[in-house]
Amino acid sequence: MNNLPKLYFTMETYLFPMLEEELGELTAKMREFLRIVEVVRPSRFITSALRWCGLGRPMKDREKMLLAFFLKAVYDLPTTKVLIENLNTNPSLRRICGWEYRGEVLSEATFSRAFKVFAEERVPDAIHATIVKENYTEKLVGHASIDSTAIIGRERACRKNTPKIKLKKKRGRKSKAEKAELARRELSEIKTRRIELQPNRKLAENISDLTQGCDWGGKRDSKGKTSFWCGYKLHLSIGDGGIPLAAILSSASMHDSQAAIPLMQMASERTTILYDLADSAYDAEEIKAFSKQLGHVPVIDPNPRRGNKIELAPARKIRYRERSTVERGNSDLKDNYGARHVRVKGHWKVLCHLMFGVIAITVKQLFNMLE
Numbered sequence: 001m002n003n004l005p006k007l008y009f010t011m012e013t014y015l016f017p018m019l020e021e022e023l024g025e026l027t028a029k030m031r032e033f034l035r036i037v038e039v040v041r042p043s044r045f046i047t048s049a050l051r052w053c054g055l056g057r058p059m060k061d062r063e064k065m066l067l068a069f070f071l072k073a074v075y076d077l078p079t080t081k082v083l084i085e086n087l088n089t090n091p092s093l094r095r096i097c098g099w100e101y102r103g104e105v106l107s108e109a110t111f112s113r114a115f116k117v118f119a120e121e122r123v124p125d126a127i128h129a130t131i132v133k134e135n136y137t138e139k140l141v142g143h144a145s146i147d148s149t150a151i152i153g154r155e156r157a158c159r160k161n162t163p164k165i166k167l168k169k170k171r172g173r174k175s176k177a178e179k180a181e182l183a184r185r186e187l188s189e190i191k192t193r194r195i196e197l198q199p200n201r202k203l204a205e206n207i208s209d210l211t212q213g214c215d216w217g218g219k220r221d222s223k224g225k226t227s228f229w230c231g232y233k234l235h236l237s238i239g240d241g242g243i244p245l246a247a248i249l250s251s252a253s254m255h256d257s258q259a260a261i262p263l264m265q266m267a268s269e270r271t272t273i274l275y276d277l278a279d280s281a282y283d284a285e286e287i288k289a290f291s292k293q294l295g296h297v298p299v300i301d302p303n304p305r306r307g308n309k310i311e312l313a314p315a316r317k318i319r320y321r322e323r324s325t326v327e328r329g330n331s332d333l334k335d336n337y338g339a340r341h342v343r344v345k346g347h348w349k350v351l352c353h354l355m356f357g358v359i360a361i362t363v364k365q366l367f368n369m370l371e
Helices: 004-023 028-040 062-074 080-089 091-097 108-121 123-136 176-190 194-200 203-209 256-270 285-293 314-336 347-368
Strands: 140-152 215-220 226-239 243-251 272-278 297-300
Touching: 004 028, 004 091, 004 347, 028 062, 028 091, 028 123, 028 347, 062 080, 062 091, 062 108, 062 347, 080 091, 080 108, 108 123, 108 347, 123 243, 123 256, 123 347, 140 215, 140 243, 140 256, 140 314, 194 203, 194 256, 194 285, 203 256, 226 256, 226 314, 226 347, 243 256, 243 347, 256 272, 256 285, 272 314, 285 297, 297 314, 314 347
Parallel strands: 140 272, 272 297
Antiparallel strands: 140 226, 215 226, 226 243
């Protein structure tokens, strides 16, 4: 477990003054980046799959490139080209990442290949899970707020998200009874809701069952206006203090409620939660029952499906106000940590890009709670 107050004191007292003597005055962003380096300690996540095995051409140092991608998220740089330009023109940032001279900075193609490996090995996911577990093993999270945000993609919509049900065909003309049976079976398969199956599955099964391709989605805002986009949805569970506890990426067309149970499972594996907060899109009996099964108290805004809106109890209304933390987290990720600059294609690459920003917010909020 990390002793975060001790680390904070050591950095403020020794590390930052020493680096200011060597590199000059440290900006707020540079301090934020250095805190990520100290909390993450990237070397422990460079597994055998990311190291040279002795065969073929030696790989470039993946640890330095991992630091560079964190730098890209912290400084909200739109492309890898801009990242390389900043490394070439800013000696302080270049030296922190591990390159002494401009000629040592790698090419855009090398960064692209390394990013692909990080996405395939799901390195940012492992980093985020480790940070949350290290800092919340012996702590309680009062409120875990769940919500999704639109992620605009730069690729065509995928048709694989709506597969057609294939029925075994027999030769000859079908009788009325056979046609009725086939229609009934098809209808029963369509009507099986995902959230009815999720409570009896493990987390890995639930995540693999979610739609992952890029497609079109729509979302209604607080003013009743619906906006449409082509891309993905990022589902976040954010605890008190604005610290992200879990993150899942799905297709834009998937309903928010279908990611609620996997988010609860993921967050519960990492910390102990008391209350689950969500808006009316998550008002389903299966979600409430699963929250209670985990030992949580669900506080979900009732959905007026039949025209009669049921008000929350006064005490729960006050507690429900804490849900604004997830709205602020979504805005922070989009405005300051690269969620508006998605230039990669494919589910795992998009998730990898977003997770660098999620990790940056996690570390920032952990230190904000100490200041």
